[in-house]
Amino acid sequence: MAHVLSKSSFIRGVQCTKSLYLYKHNYRLRDAASASLQAIFSRGINVGKIAQDIFPGGVDVTPESVFKYSESVEKTRKLIESGTEVIYEAAFVFNDVLAAVDILVKRAGQWFAYEVKSSTKVSDGYRLDASLQYYVIKNAGIELADFSILHLNNQYVKQGKIEPEKLFNAVSLLSECERNQSMIAEKVREMKEVSFLSFVPDIKIGKHCFEPYTCDFMGQCWKNVPQNSVFELAGMSKEKQFELYNNGIVKIIEVPADYSLEKNQRIQVDATNSGKELINKTEIAKFILRVNYPLYFFDIETFMPAVPMFDGTNPFQHIPFQYSLHYKKTKDSPLEHIEFLAEAGFDPRKDFITHFLENTKDAACILVYNRAFESSVIAKLGNDFPELKPEVEKRLSVMIDLMEPFQKRYYYHPEMKGSHSIKNVLPALFPDFNHKNLAISDGTMAMSAFEQLQTETDIFKIAELRDNLLEYCKLDTLAMVKIFEFLENL
Ligand code: SF4
CATH class of the missing domain: 3.90.320 (Lambda Exonuclease; Chain A)
Structure with a gap:
């Protein structure tokens, strides 16, 4: 029928x-x-x-x-x-x-x-x-x-x-x-x-493009919305964005000077209009002074099985399976690198945390990008393996968030588009340094690749997926090194 x-x-x-x-x-x-x-x-x-x-x-x-x-x-x-x-x-x-x-x-x-x-x-x-x-x-x-x-x-x-x-x-x-x-x-x-209509319904873009699902015709309907539009104003509700848009204020540059904005939105508007970066050297210097050596740049990847795979875990729990560490023993030492990628099919948590603790024994400072996330995953491992908790807490006590100078707007570049995510900060600072040419270019793809490894039997495919994962995570910590050096140079 x-x-x-x-x-x-x-x-x-x-x-x-x-x-x-x-x-x-x-x-x-x-x-x-x-x-x-x-x-x-x-x-x-x-x-x-x-x-x-x-x-x-x-x-x-x-x-x-x-x-x-x-x-x-x-x-x-x-x-x-x-x-x-x-x-x-x-x-x-x-x-x-x-x-x-x-x-x-x-x-x-x-x-x-x-x-x-x-x-x-x-x-x-x-x-x-x-x-x-x-x-x-x-x-x-x-x-x-x-x-x-x-x-x-x-x-x-x-x-x-x-x-x-x-x-x-x-x-x-x-x-x-x-x-x-x-x-x-x-x-x-x-x-x-x-x-059965014979014409396309005349529907303008609106909040309905996102609710309850993000529409998959946005590439079509939104193609005339220009770069630097009011929809890029970070932290602004869709209601307010559409209020501006429907009143003919389409580009950030057209937002009236007296329009009520939050502090970070005002910084975004001013920087977009002037095309200039905002630099607070005093605060950046204070941040740099908190960083000590041996210094580690740390990034982790997790996956979130909907149906728990390992004893003691819940649905959608973040399970760390990979990390990359770039490190320098002293300010003038060469940059070195260590990495960890779990074998598929086993609970990776104990191996992950044991290797991490071993590899960061002498850390005076561990820089992460988005401390709230990385520290919550590491702290959870401390709870899961109580015998390791004292060491885990030592690492947490020296963990500093490299995102902070960008989140607090000690540094802002118009190309950050109102965001402090590393995915926006990196191309703003280093336009040619990015993940675009990698087979895995974001955390979701890394998660899917590791999930695929759980059932993959082709040894060549396994080797390829593992290489791609290692390359992706390594680039993330290398990006952090470059971002940190950029702040130091300021
Ligand atoms: S993007 Fe989708 S929801 Fe929005 S107007 Fe077009 S078709 Fe409708």
Whole structure:
């Protein structure tokens, strides 16, 4: 049975009718999915499989491709008629809308639907999603006794085998789904009309481009927004940015001098207008004086398995698997380098922290970029391995944040675009020194590469992934060395 709308196209249309229209008629204009989005998709599939173990013995009617959903609808119908009590990816069509629910279960003669989410809470998007599924399933003839979201329980701590019943929390959305039925029916009518329009809906860019999901047609709709627009004003709410934009103030340079801005936003506006850097030499000198030798430049990479892989860990816990250390024993010593990259398939935490403590025994100062994050990961390892805690605390006591001079605006360059992230500071200071030519160019890609190593069996691919990871992390600490030298030279 053919359908006009799927669950995802319906949700897209509720967010923005133009997005639905473009998806239906100009699909190829979509922006490429980012590495982090692809990681979310594959994480969702793995989590869904584990949730099925709560209701074992079901029949999976997942189609071979998205174009074969009508076969799944037919299979679902036959399975229900033949008395099957657990169906995975049960598919239904009503009023030209297709909906497949992750798990459909019959207990004591009543049907229960479960939608599995690889997140730790129920978002507004999930509520809309559930209300549409309920609308389709119920009107297709299945009276549901309940409709629940199964989301990951962030309090769950793995000990031994994963226990699916404890890994997930079930939240019933039945009453909300029932309350939303007339709204859903009206929206379905509207979205079907949009699908058959012969022109692109005239929708301007707005907050809806980001809520509840970042739209994948931004490359299209936002292409005329110039560089240095008000949307680059850091820390400014979307409401305020659009208020300026809709009043014809598009570029930062056009922001009125008397417009109320926070301190850092004013610095950003003034620097963009003048094209000049802001340098507070006194504060930079004070920062440099806090740095002692032997000096270490330290950067770590972590991954966050949605389903905990190691005993004593929770869903989405940061598991450190790699670090890079550049170091100088004295100010005039040569720059040296050490690194660590865990073997896949094992819990890397103990090896990671033991190597780190060993390699930084004599550290008088450990520079990191974003101390809040690095120190929280290291402190957690101190708690996980109490025998190492005294040494861990010594390292934490000499950890200094190289981000501070940029965060506190002791130094600001217009090209930092209001940000103090190393990804913005580095190209502002050294335009030719960047990660662009590396196979792994950001932390999300590093995370995905290490996750891939967990299951990769091709030894050449393993070697390539490991080399790419080492090269990426090494460049991060080398970037920190250059940034520190830059501040010293100021
Ligand atoms: S980018 Fe914004 S305006 Fe364009 S389709 Fe997406 S949500 Fe709609």
